[in-house]
Amino acid sequence: MNTRFAVISFLAFLAGAPAPLAGSAIPVPGGRVALDSGGRGSLAPKHWKSVGKGSLESWVSGTRKGLLMKAGARMETVVKVPALSEKETRGEAHWQGIAHVDYWGLDQQGEGCLLFELLHGGQRLAESRVTISRPVVDRGKEVSYSPAIIRTWAVVGPPLFEKVLGNEVTLRLSSEGPRGVIVEGVGLCRTPVVPTEKLLGKPNGQLGPDLLGAGSLGFEAMSVHKQSALQILRVREGGPAAQAGLRKGEVIVEINRRPLPENTLAPGFQWAEQSHEALLGKAVLTAGKRDGFVELAVLREGLPRRSKLELERPMGFTSMIPGEDKVLAALYGDTIGFLVRTQRADGSWSGDPIRTTLSALALLATRRDDCAGPVKRAVDYLLNRYPEAEKFGRLGFWHAAYAGILYSEYWLATGDDRVRQRLLDMRDWVLTGAHTSKWGMAALGHGVGHLPYGQKALMAPLAHLLVYEALARRLGQESRIWETFWPYIERSWSDPGRVVGRRPGHGAMGYNPSYKDLQEFWSRTGLCAMACALRGEKEEMRVALTEVMVDRHPWIRNSHAYGEPGGALGLLGLNLAAPQHYRKVIAEYAWWFALAWEPGFGLRFTQPHMGAPYMGQEDLINAAYALVLAGPRQTLHLTGGTARDWLDISGLPAPLSQVRAKRNQQGFVWMEGQVPGPEIVYTIDGSDPDEQQARSYRKPFLLEGTATLKARTRRGNEWGPLTEFNFAPAKATWEVVAASGHTQVGKALQRADRLIDGDLNLCWLTDNGQDTAGYPHHFVLDLSEVTEIRGLVLHYGEKDKIPGEWSVYASKSADDKPRRLATGTTSGQVTRHEIDFSAKVKARFIRFEASRGITAEARALMIREVEVTR
Numbered sequence: 001m002n003t004r005f006a007v008i009s010f011l012a013f014l015a016g017a018p019a020p021l022a023g024s025a026i027p028v029p030g031g032r033v034a035l036d037s038g039g040r041g042s043l044a045p046k047h048w049k050s051v052g053k054g055s056l057e058s059w060v061s062g063t064r065k066g067l068l069m070k071a072g073a074r075m076e077t078v079v080k081v082p083a084l085s086e087k088e089t090r091g092e093a094h095w096q097g098i099a100h101v102d103y104w105g106l107d108q109q110g111e112g113c114l115l116f117e118l119l120h121g122g123q124r125l126a127e128s129r130v131t132i133s134r135p136v137v138d139r140g141k142e143v144s145y146s147p148a149i150i151r152t153w154a155v156v157g158p159p160l161f162e163k164v165l166g167n168e169v170t171l172r173l174s175s176e177g178p179r180g181v182i183v184e185g186v187g188l189c190r191t192p193v194v195p196t197e198k199l200l201g202k203p204n205g206q207l208g209p210d211l212l213g214a215g216s217l218g219f220e221a222m223s224v225h226k227q228s229a230l231q232i233l234r235v236r237e238g239g240p241a242a243q244a245g246l247r248k249g250e251v252i253v254e255i256n257r258r259p260l261p262e263n264t265l266a267p268g269f270q271w272a273e274q275s276h277e278a279l280l281g282k283a284v285l286t287a288g289k290r291d292g293f294v295e296l297a298v299l300r301e302g303l304p305r306r307s308k309l310e311l312e313r314p315m316g317f318t319s320m321i322p323g324e325d326k327v328l329a330a331l332y333g334d335t336i337g338f339l340v341r342t343q344r345a346d347g348s349w350s351g352d353p354i355r356t357t358l359s360a361l362a363l364l365a366t367r368r369d370d371c372a373g374p375v376k377r378a379v380d381y382l383l384n385r386y387p388e389a390e391k392f393g394r395l396g397f398w399h400a401a402y403a404g405i406l407y408s409e410y411w412l413a414t415g416d417d418r419v420r421q422r423l424l425d426m427r428d429w430v431l432t433g434a435h436t437s438k439w440g441m442a443a444l445g446h447g448v449g450h451l452p453y454g455q456k457a458l459m460a461p462l463a464h465l466l467v468y469e470a471l472a473r474r475l476g477q478e479s480r481i482w483e484t485f486w487p488y489i490e491r492s493w494s495d496p497g498r499v500v501g502r503r504p505g506h507g508a509m510g511y512n513p514s515y516k517d518l519q520e521f522w523s524r525t526g527l528c529a530m531a532c533a534l535r536g537e538k539e540e541m542r543v544a545l546t547e548v549m550v551d552r553h554p555w556i557r558n559s560h561a562y563g564e565p566g567g568a569l570g571l572l573g574l575n576l577a578a579p580q581h582y583r584k585v586i587a588e589y590a591w592w593f594a595l596a597w598e599p600g601f602g603l604r605f606t607q608p609h610m611g612a613p614y615m616g617q618e619d620l621i622n623a624a625y626a627l628v629l630a631g632p633r634q635t636l637h638l639t640g641g642t643a644r645d646w647l648d649i650s651g652l653p654a655p656l657s658q659v660r661a662k663r664n665q666q667g668f669v670w671m672e673g674q675v676p677g678p679e680i681v682y683t684i685d686g687s688d689p690d691e692q693q694a695r696s697y698r699k700p701f702l703l704e705g706t707a708t709l710k711a712r713t714r715r716g717n718e719w720g721p722l723t724e725f726n727f728a729p730a731k732a733t734w735e736v737v738a739a740s741g742h743t744q745v746g747k748a749l750q751r752a753d754r755l756i757d758g759d760l761n762l763c764w765l766t767d768n769g770q771d772t773a774g775y776p777h778h779f780v781l782d783l784s785e786v787t788e789i790r791g792l793v794l795h796y797g798e799k800d801k802i803p804g805e806w807s808v809y810a811s812k813s814a815d816d817k818p819r820r821l822a823t824g825t826t827s828g829q830v831t832r833h834e835i836d837f838s839a840k841v842k843a844r845f846i847r848f849e850a851s852r853g854i855t856a857e858a859r860a861l862m863i864r865e866v867e868v869t870r
Contacts, residue, residue: 563608
């Protein structure tokens with residue numbers, strides 16, 4: 001039951017009848033049951049009772065089954081009208097009830113009359129009386145076609161309808177004429193008199209209400225699950241709907257004189273074939289090939305008022321490939337125009353890394369010279385916003401993967417190696433987030449911190465990272481993500497060659513090894529197929545992944561938490577890994593492109609099955625599907641291309657920015673601009689770099705001792721901001737000789753080496769996965785020789801992985817008993833922890849112990865870097 005726009009659940013009139021294209025069935029409490037004998041000789045449907053003198057008789061016509069109500073027949077049922085949900089009560093909207101009855105006609109020549117009533121407490125709320133003269137002459141299973149459905153409506157307006165919300169009403173059908181009437185179903189739903197956007201929006205997996213963007217018809221609607229009416233939410237000024245006189249709040253009940261069926265917002269073949277969105281889209285497609293008109297009926301004063309909406313241009317797609325299909329080429333041009341118009345001054349689209357990446361990739365795929373500037377500005381935006389991979393945040397694997405895909409394609413197109421180091425940094429940062437999964441193999445979560453879902457982890461962000469790494473391999477970057485996590489990937493796949501519980505696998509990529517579903521598989525399956533194709537590996541897996549996508553394409557918008565751009569990503573995977581399947585599937589959705597396309601604007605947004613509006617709307621789908629539509633042209637490596645260095649960006653300078661500087665364990669200092677490109681000038685004596693004494697940075701240089709480095713970016717006479725770095729002596733001879741953090745000593749030390757690598761981006765993060773010991777944690781640092789020190793500096797990572805209670809010990813040799821130098825507790829968020837000893841001490845070995853975490857639940861410790869003060 002829909003909790004927002006509740007609709008009385010429908011009762012099929014007859015068992016085994018296929019869902020009709022138009023029409024509905026009897027609503028009753030208790031769901032779908034058949035119109036077979038109700039017992040005791042009655043032919044009335046279950047939950048209905050016969051209260052008239054006329055008889056009831058089954059009427060079969062082909063595959064359809066109706067009910068013949070002879071003259072004088074009457075039947076009624078009692079249903080409960082759902083109360084308003086909490087969300088529906090927050091606004092000031094008034095509510096109306098819309099009931100309908102579907103009929104075919106009469107059982108013989110003559111005249112009949114059908115009366116449909118809604119009653120409450122003896123009061124008639126509404127009625128519809130229709131005189132019928134059309135006979136239905138075809139009867140029997142051998143009939144090759146089904147009779148047309150006619151619908152009549154009864155509307156209960158406010159305040160009368162609002163009095164029965166949450167109460168029972170009686171639905172009554174009466175055959176009052178001399179001839180019998182064949183009826184098929186009755187429906188009842190409720191809508192606001194004036195809809196509001198506050199009723200839209202949903203968390204993942206709920207069935208509406210959803211925004212439906214009918215760009216080609218000039219309106220947006222509120223699409224409601226299991227409702228046989230579609231309410232207009234907005235009408236675009238000057239568009240087809242406005243010119244036809246349609247208004248906000250009006251309820252569409254017919255498309256091309258066919259009554260709307262019960263809508264579905266659930267993914268699947270019924271949605272693709274007969275949802276209100278699909279029926280509108282198919283009507284637009286048909287009109288584009290015919291006369292250019294779509295006829296819609298809206299209820300006014302309880303009666304259908306029909307209007308013809310003239311399309312602004314034909315929507316007769318042919319192959320759905322822009323290079324072959326002139327109509328689709330025009331749509332593609334509008335999506336690119338949308339992206340050109342909507343880029344922000346900072347280079348982003350909507351300030352979001354996902355939309356920025358998809359938009360820049362779509363422009364790059366055009367191969368147009370005038371797109372070089374927008375693409376480079378987008379790359380510069382991401383470089384500036386995420387100078388360190390850890391800036392991508394706690395859910396950062398998603399955003400890092402998108403940035404990595406764009407950086408790789410950009411470098412392949414331009415040869416601009418400013419992105420080289422960022423690609424390496426992201427790969428190495430991802431590997432710091434490897435934890436032991438429930439099945440004993442390494443896995444990833446949403447970010448570096450932990451594995452979700454009881455250490456089961458998930459495939460979705462990893463699938464994105466696999467595509468980024470597969471592209472980066474083409475630039476010479478060593479592949480490590482694929483190899484590290486391949487056991488988890490393989491176990492998550494539902495392998496058709498493996499039989500489990502007497503059933504072979506279905507071929508899709510699972511959520512994780514314990515949940516290999518066929519509902520929310522689309523995006524992760526397409527991305528993994530893309531990674532296989534880019535790497536030229538695992539052909540058996542690639543084939544199985546793409547075949548299940550073809551077989552279950554109506555789940556295209558149902559990727560977990562990620563309906564879009566998940567739908568587009570899956571199509572990109574098909575285009576690369578199985579182009580023949582892509583052509584088949586994209587053609588199935590010509591109706592959506594026809595409906596969503598507003599000529600001169602681009603695509604209008606419709607809420608997908610999964611996901612939420614915060615992912616983006618028009619700014620998301622125009623970017624995602626501009627990229628999809630360009631796919632068959634193979635202009636990017638992501639879409640099957642192989643060309644390199646075809647885009648000249650040499651005349652496009654990078655902006656001045658702060659300087660990034662790192663010194664590795666051996667003491668070599670490396671620098672680049674936060675937006676790489678401009679010259680860097682620096683000093684190491686603490687003075688401000690200027691024309692007289694600044695050095696120009698060319699390559700990494702050795703700086704072993706204590707120093708203050710100051711640097712600026714420069715272009716001609718323009719100077720970037722001053723950035724200062726204070727370096728302690730280099731750690732070239734240091735070594736971590738003991739550490740907690742993994743059940744295997746070697747892997748524990750490998751993780752702990754990040755404490756002294758000089759890179760704050762790569763942290764020591766203890767394994768936070770399956771069967772890990774948790775606190776206490778420790779590391780032992782060997783300074784290689786006895787050194788006079790006065791304290792320790794720890795750079796912490798995530799706030800929930802800070803030690804709550806700690807101690808520091810030191811000794812001059814491995815044989816000496818360590819002496820405790822300091823102890824304490826930590827509270828609140830600390831990023832730089834300075835531990836001062838009571839006096840200077842001479843020591844070679846330093847042991848740091850954390851006895852507990854910042855919270856009772858904490859298990860992992862995360863330290864970016866350790867330093868000693870002298």
